[in-house]
Amino acid sequence: MKRIAIFASGSGSNAQKIIEHFKKNPEVEVSIVLANRPDAYVLQRADNFEIPTHVFDREEFTTSDSVVNLLTNLNIDLVVLAGFLWLIPTNMIEAFPNRIVNIHPALLPKFGGKGMYGMKVHKAVLNAGENESGITIHYVNAEFDEGEIIYQAKYKIEKGDDVDMIAYKGQQLEHQYYPKVIENLLKKLSK
Numbered sequence: 001m002k003r004i005a006i007f008a009s010g011s012g013s014n015a016q017k018i019i020e021h022f023k024k025n026p027e028v029e030v031s032i033v034l035a036n037r038p039d040a041y042v043l044q045r046a047d048n049f050e051i052p053t054h055v056f057d058r059e060e061f062t063t064s065d066s067v068v069n070l071l072t073n074l075n076i077d078l079v080v081l082a083g084f085l086w087l088i089p090t091n092m093i094e095a096f097p098n099r100i101v102n103i104h105p106a107l108l109p110k111f112g113g114k115g116m117y118g119m120k121v122h123k124a125v126l127n128a129g130e131n132e133s134g135i136t137i138h139y140v141n142a143e144f145d146e147g148e149i150i151y152q153a154k155y156k157i158e159k160g161d162d163v164d165m166i167a168y169k170g171q172q173l174e175h176q177y178y179p180k181v182i183e184n185l186l187k188k189l190s191k
Contacts (some may be wrong), residue, residue: 002186003031005076007084012042014082014103014174019049021179028186031074036061036086061089068095077189080182081140085117088140100140101185103178105170107152108136112145122166131157133166135173137181151181 004022006015015033022028033046034054046053060066068091071079079092081102088100104112106121111133116124125133134154139147153176155169 001026002028002077002189003075004028004078004080004182004186005031005071005074006033006042006046006080006082007035008033008040008042008082009036009085010040010042010083012040012045012082013171014178015042016045016049017175018080018082018179018182019046019051021183023049025183028183031076032070034067036084042083058086061086065091068092071095078182078186079140082178083118087114087142087144090142093140093142098139099189101150101182102138102140102145102147103174104136104138104145105133105167105174106136107132107134107154108138108145108149112136114144116145119163119167122163122170125157126161126163126166133157133170135170135177137178150185151177153177 008015019030022030030051032052032054033042035043036056038055043053056067079096079100106125111121111124132154134152136149137151138149141147153173155173157166
């Protein structure tokens with residue numbers, strides 16, 4: 001049995017797609033959903049699937065080992081960031097080397113880094129006049145959006161696409177590919 005922990009800060013649509021993807025898989029369990037905001041809708045999504053949740057504050061996350069200890073005690077194999085906006089602290093990166101993944105709503109290395117998330121990314125893509133964008137799934141290191149790229153998928157930006165259409169196209173790719181890439185990573189961990 002492989003165990004996943006999902007970290008999210010907001011709505012949690014990617015978290016739900018991941019939970020749904022593995023719901024009928026007897027070899028994979030989403031063991032816990034963690035959030036840094038008590039009002040994050042992802043907590044309700046997790047509750048709907050009867051998945052335990054944990055809410056933490058910045059101090060607990062960055063200056064103590066309590067979150068890392070929680071993950072270790074749950075025998076977590078893979079930490080999945082799904083719309084989680086804080087930089088991952090060194091103690092967690094060291095505890096889960098090459099076992100923390102993130103999804104970014106653009107084709108890294110373009111449009112990445114601190115402060116580049118969600119609609120801010122899509123607006124930057126549109127303002128730059130790009131004719132394509134996409135998603136990047138990557139390992140997490142000590143810098144925002146600089147970990148080794150695992151997978152990218154692209155979509156065309158058509159003339160007349162606004163920021164909402166760009167966001168929609170990106171989210172379709174996220175929901176399609178993130179659960180599958182996670183499943184492949186878990187298979188590699190089994191070898």
